[in-house]
Amino acid sequence: MEPAPRSLLDKLWARHVVVEETPEAPAVLYIDLHLVHEVTSPQAFAALEERGLKVRRPDKTLATLDHSTPTKPAGADGKIPYADKETERQVAQLIANCEKHRIRLLGMDDPMRGIVHVIGPELGATQPGRTIVCGDSHTSTHGAFGALAFGIGTTEAGHVLATQCLLQRKPKSMRVVFDGACPRGVGAKDMALAFIATIGADGGQGYAVEFAGPAVEALSMDARMTLCNMSIEAGARSGMIAPDETTFAYLKSREFAPNGAHWERAVGEWRAFASDPGAHFDCEVRIDAAGLKPMITYGVSPDAALPVDAVAPRPANENARLAHDYMKFAEDRPMTEALVDRVFIGSCTNSRLSDLREAAAVMRGRKVNPRVIVLVVPGSHMVKRAAEAEALDRVFVEAGAEWREPGCSMCIAMNGDKGEPGELVVSTSNRNFIGRQGKGVRTVLASPATAAASAIEGRIADPRKYLGGGAS
Amino acid sequence: MNFDPIRTLRSRTVVLPQANIDTDQIVPARFLTTTTRAGLGKALFYDWRYDEDGRAKNSSVFNGVNPATHRILVAGPNFGCGSSREHAPWALHDFGFRAVASSDIADIFKSNALKNGLLPVAVDPATHQRLLNSPGREVTIDLERLTLSLDDGATAAFAVEPFARRCLLDGVDPLGHLQRHMPAIEAYEVRQSTAPDSEPR
Known part of the structure; x- marks a missing residue:
């Protein structure tokens, strides 16, 4: 008998289940990449210390400074113009936590520093087939690469720091198909707002959304990230798009991307992260991209x-x-x-x-x-x-x-x-x-x-x- | 875990009927500069409770609310949408709330609330409407039976993820539960060739 067709979510989920879920307990889900920033992490590190635990996989953890950092450049004296003492203290806290736990931090003077959902893809740390979490609801952004990516709370961030795993139940699946092609002047942001207006701010609650269709396939990686980023504004913790040549071309030669012989093998594996024809979705939505403004x-x-x-x-x-x-x-x-x-x-x-x-x-x-x-x-x-x-x-x-x-x-x-x-x-x-x-x-x-x-x-x-x- | 197990909760309600109350309303971002989880009750719904000069607004439904007797927040649909900030349930709990009742509650908030001794209760629309219509009424929430009862005896069922329920009832520690699966986690890493230093990264 042919195996039942599976959705991208099914494949991502199956790949990362360490312990299957039961009626009594959620699955233990393995996390490939944990992104960290200064605002939602201090209490997670503190919880670790209270229990005398270490960060289990600093090599799967990547930190940046973005939320409370000033956008005005440092003064002539090299002093960074923080808005107040609290934001400066929060930044200092993450620096100290990363030093202590040997986590790579894109600090204020790092040429790769940026917003957490911008730097993950830029470094090639965001890859198809991965599970990616961060104490930030816009972690859905990384789903643009065919990853299962979702925002978590600070307690959960502590769980990932300590075990590299989370207790999760599998979400329901929703496929959102954008038919046709976007007219000139209409892009991913407009698609995202149209999608959210269509299903409502809570329409995606409990779902992982897969965006598909010709108008989605035509998007650049930057634009795909915009679309997946806004999934949470419809209540969906994750949005995703199956990886394709656009995805692979973006990732090639990035710092954390596989290289040499590893690259070809990785691309071969990544291609499998797409919904099979006939895969079941708990909910399907169609939007006519050609009719968007x-x-x-x-x-x-x-x-x-x-x-x-x-x-x-x-x-x-x-x-x-x-x-x-x-x-x-x-x-x-x-x-x-x-x-x-x-x-x-x-x-x-x-x-x-x-x-x-x-x-x-x-x-x-x-x-x-x-x-x-x-x-x-x-x-x-x-x-x-x-x-x-x-x-x-x-x-x-x-x-x-x-x-x-x-x-x-x-x-x-x-x-x-x-x-x-x-x-x-x-x-x-x-x-x-x-x-x-x-x-x-x-x-x-x-x-x-x-x-x-x-x-x-x-x-x-x-x-x-x-x-x-x-x-x- | 530094909260008391919840079994039954009998308390009066505070009602915020608006839909889509986001976590920026629950705790404005400027209060997120803290590096601890304590004391956020002061920041709870700050811009709804206080004016520019930090004086309590006359219009605030929180005026005269005794946190010791009003432990159940009733809110419009899609409560807790927006940011993943756990500061939202921390602030609600620190203020004195032990449950939030609505017709539906946003996913990340719900997950965060359950880990912080704050019970998210999603009830049917009719019961929700009755709760919205009568601020201050006494409500009993029974986590063992998974029921919410009004003071006139009307009772509605609600669902809580079974593991989270056990954590709240019996004080089961989710991180401890995860740690007990460490052999399986290590075996997974070997199977996936993703044990420390085994993969190019």
Whole structure:
């Protein structure tokens, strides 16, 4: 008898089960890569110390500094301009923990430092067929390589540090197929927002999502990461895409990628991490990519998203009314009438080289509206260097934007980069929650192109007119 | 583990009816600079409870709430969505909550809550609506029977992942459980040729 067809999730799961789950206990799941950053790790290391335990596999652990690090460069005296004593102490704590437990840390002076979900792939530590966790909900990003990647809490991070394993039950599977091809001016961020709007902020709860279809296969690795990154905004802990030639070409020659004879063997193994024809999914969703437009959010949950050329909807219920009162979009008026105070281009969602190229294509030779403050924050030093090699930094600076050092910056607003109360911020990040980008800040999520166009116009803007073709 | 086992919980409710209450509302990111897990009750729903000057807002439902008698938070659907910060259940527990009831609760938050003596209780929509409609009512949650009962005797069932339930009821330590599987973990590493220093990386 033919073996039953298996999904990518089935294969990833089976590969990593150390002890099968039973009704009484979850599976013991092996973790290939544990990513660590300064905000969610101190208490995990402390829990280890309380029990006198060591980090079992420092060679499968990789740490970086990103959430609370300043994006302004060190001063002439070499002093790093931390927002406050607490963030500085948190950074010092991770440095000490990594030294003690012999974990590789991409420290403040490391040329590879960057946002945790940018550096894992850049180093080639993120690979198909792996299980990857981090005390960060956007760990779903790494699923873009055909990995099972999900965010965990600090207690679980302690479990992984101590045992390299987690207690997990297998999630349900959802396949999201994007049919057709995206029109010009529509990219992975728009696909992500359309997907979240389709299934709702809790529609993915309990599921691991596999993105598939021609519009997904056509995406670059940077764009695939954007799409998988936002899975958690639909409530799904992980998003994934089967690896293909695009994936292999991205990984080849990266620091941690297999080399020599190991490379061919690895690629052969990686190809098997794809859903078999006829594999079972607990839920299937189809979205017509050809019908998509650039998307923005109008509310305070990422599922409150509409095409940028839509009118602001009337609130349909009490929750929508609360969001409406906070966001202050004029009912039934085009959202492109809304004045913009600040634009943020960055975050683990949209801070990679292709994101910066997309924004620069709109801003090249143009000026930022004088009422708008624009922050462009590359996802890593590697992205920063690559962007500077193409003179993208000059495009941004000549347009009137600020070009910063890598980090999470205004996505989580822990490092001093934030908006002021009442400001409308068009942001390429992932969460439009109340106060996420600073107390009272109104966040509109958008693609890099839409954010850049909004920076130029000083109002929420449709990027298609700057990109030629496809404008409707 | 530094929390008491939960068996039954009889307490009054605090109600936050909004949908999609994210962990940034539960603990704003600026409080995440701590390196310990203690004392986060102060940060709980900070921007909902306090104004710019740190004075309690008149509109806050937390005014007059006695954490000793109001140990059950009732919230709108998709409670705890967003960031994986375990600071959210730490803050709820430190404030005095021992259970959160909703119609559905976000995955990572639920997993974190169960490890910190905070019971996530997802009930049917009708029971959820009754809870939302009557803030402050007395509710009994029985983890042994997996029931939530209102003070008029109406009872709803809920599910808790069986292992997490045993951890809460009997004080089973999940890390200890994992460590007892160490021989299997080591055998897995040999099988997958991923024992320390056995693979190029």
